Amino acid sequence: MTRYIFRRLLQLIPVIIGVTFIVFTLTYISPGDPARMLLPQDASTQDVAHMRSLMGIDQPFLTQYFHFLFGFKGPGDGSFDYKGLVALDLGRSYVSNRPVFGTILQRFPNTALLTVIALTLSIAISIPFGILSATRQYSKTDMTVTILALIGLSMPAFWLGMMLIWIFSVQLRWFPSLATPANLKSIILPAITLAAMNTAVQTRMTRSSMLEVIRQDYVRTARAKGLDEKSVIRHHALRNALIPVVTVIGLQVGQLLVGAVLTETVFSYPGIGTIMVDAIQRKDTPQILASVVFVAIVFALVNLVVDILYALIDPRIKAQYVTKRKKRTARTPALQGAAGAR
């Protein structure tokens, strides 16, 4: 298993390099000049050229990419210098002058908190309702759950957020309209907003997965053995039905991190989503690159965790991996023997 995790971690390296190259290229070719953003409106062409040289953005594309990876030392007072992605230092934001990774690390816990609450909420609702819906297929309960799931899927997050604010903040005054990590009560509405679509997807996924599993022969056998229905569902069907659901949940963690942008904006919640939007609008290249790379790393790590969980939940995957290793171990002495014979 350790070997498997190590191999997966190694696979992350080309993924991260690929992501950085794509993001860097897109940022490079996107319109807008960061030097102009930093300078006053009446700045002369010489001023702009000077600022571009200080920032290192007058260099060719590949040189700039190299700087991005391995660091940049400019001709100025050092305020645009950085050590590069390899040292996890992409310098300071062109706009706020704050260290870009520092800003992300400061705000990421806020987004993570919102994501965790939203995820917990969606799992707590979706799995029981998915099971209920599957075990009572075509009943009124199933229909109700299906309709609610469809509504959840169809509602854009920003609209749902605004509706929740209007009902629970403006009309009922139960919750504040502004969310802040310091006040857990204020996170309830954004968490519901963020969880809505995921809950719907997971409910549908659990339902279809359960439907598939409960028709399997081994479930029929369990019933034939005289086990009660609850036991059959809990011990025989659910574990297998959850395998695809876990995969979907894993992917959704990444989506939640990125999808929090709208929710954070509607509830004025200080997370990383709003940093990214601001950075893109202001062509704050270091902040854009750091944010996207950070999200890519988190996304990749979450997927790694999901794959590990997957192996733990599904004995077939674990067995497949163990079998491969056994085969390899068995083959090695034979080869050694052959070499010795020669």
Add this chain to the structure above:
Amino acid sequence: MKGLLKKLAFTAMFCLLIVAGAYAAPEVRLIVGQGTDPVILDPPMYSDTPTHNINLLIYDRLYDLTKEGTVVPSLAVDLPKIEENGTKYTIKVRGDVKFHNGAKFNIDDVIFSFNRGAFNDKSQMKSIFAMMYDMKKVDDYTVTFRTGKFDATKAPAGTTENTLKSFDARTPYFKPAAFGSQLNQLTWLGASIVSKTTLEKAASDGTLKDYGITWAIGTGPFKFESWAQGDSLTIARNTDYFDKTIKTNATKITFKTIKDPSALKTAFLNKEVDLIMNVVPLDARELETQGATILMTNGNFGYHYLAFNMKSPRVGQVNADGSPDLDGTYDLESASTKLRMALVYSVNPSDIVNSPDIIDKKGKVTLQYVETLPFGHIADPAGTRMTEGNDKTGYYNAQKAKEYFAQVPASMKEPGSLKLTALSGSMYVKEALVIKDQVKRTLGVDLITIEQVALSELATRRGNADPKVWDLLVNWTQTDDSYYIFVAFDGDNTSLLHDTKFYSKGAQTWIEKGNSLANGPERNAAYQNAAKEVLKVMPRVPLVAIFGISACQKDIGGVEIFPSGSFRLSDATKGLKK
């Protein structure tokens, strides 16, 4: 006995704490909702309104501008002594001022702050100090400097204005020239005073990089307390503030960042914030009906305009080979001018002003670039193009538009051939749509294609004025007087109308005349003449003079909104207003 004494001491301490608690001033926290996060609490390094609101409370300047536009001393003891034909300034500063960290304020801080503003690579406020040179400390509380212009004939080859990196370095190569706006410019936030000793110490211990981010030291009525980026920033009352006449009862002010306009409005309606600024007109109506106090500037908050790219062969002025003709004289009979004038007369700004979705009557139709301001505002429009328009429909004249359009060659009448740029998702896009529709209705051809761009791209486009990229641009500019003196009348016209790369020799002559005069009617007349010269060519159509709108809760008093749209909160009170 020992135990009894201990008990007595404890009881006395407890009682003291209770009494002190009862008499301690209660915290009065004012919460201001802002649409964007402040950028950096280091005045010359950035200037947008949300940052401005905060820096105004943390820092002081030598002079302040009152709401009525009068310059009054702040850290200076009096108005400056101006001699030698308006080119030599002597300023005395107060001796009773301390920075928030206890450091004593003196003239070294002034010289240090001005040098920083003038020569730091990241300074956005270099223009304030662009004409200053020969700055000398007379004593601990007095400074002198001169104003002038770079004289290339005195400078050795390779020396330009940009290569001179201190006021002293400028001295040999500058020749004296009066600059009437210099005093006004010293009231700008970029001329705020920072502590020399504090920043020099920070430079040596490596904490300077975080200045304005995790710490900030000024002399102002409030001290920096905390800043959670993207969330909120709090400042606390400076009880040692030298000016004891300020009336605020706020012990703390929190600036809460609320990016989404509807969330900002909801937070205000929920009374989660006390003040909000830059309210969009449509929301202002709703807030007013909900009982909010609406504060508005008197029309000079800024104006919206339709700019023509004067480097464009379609609507600008170019030479026979297609290169921009920027020699300062204009051929008003060329085909591109005819098309430009056809567009000028096709646009009816009243549709924009009256649209509930755009301005909702929180602004007025304007025929000139400066509304209601002393500088450059054309008081008597006789003999100018302004007589062709009126304050209801602007320059709109369908007949004239068609006449001009009839003289334009067919090759310039292709549908969609004029590229109009506007900031993505803004009200300018709505205005662009109105203009596109009006042009189509008046001229019978759908000439305009609208392109929405992000803020960074808009800045680039305005700066480059690349005729391949855009012909027309709808945008906004500020017209509060101190800003406009610089933008409009700094000279060379590319500043005056930098969006369009416009240059008029006639206007330039009057600008230079105005710049050389001290504040007064003659200077104003010179700037008016410059503005008239610009209107002859019409490089952009003024559309709407807009009002700055802010809202505050009923129990908030003493808030002043300045022409720049920023709040002055030093007299703001909470809970005292009945």
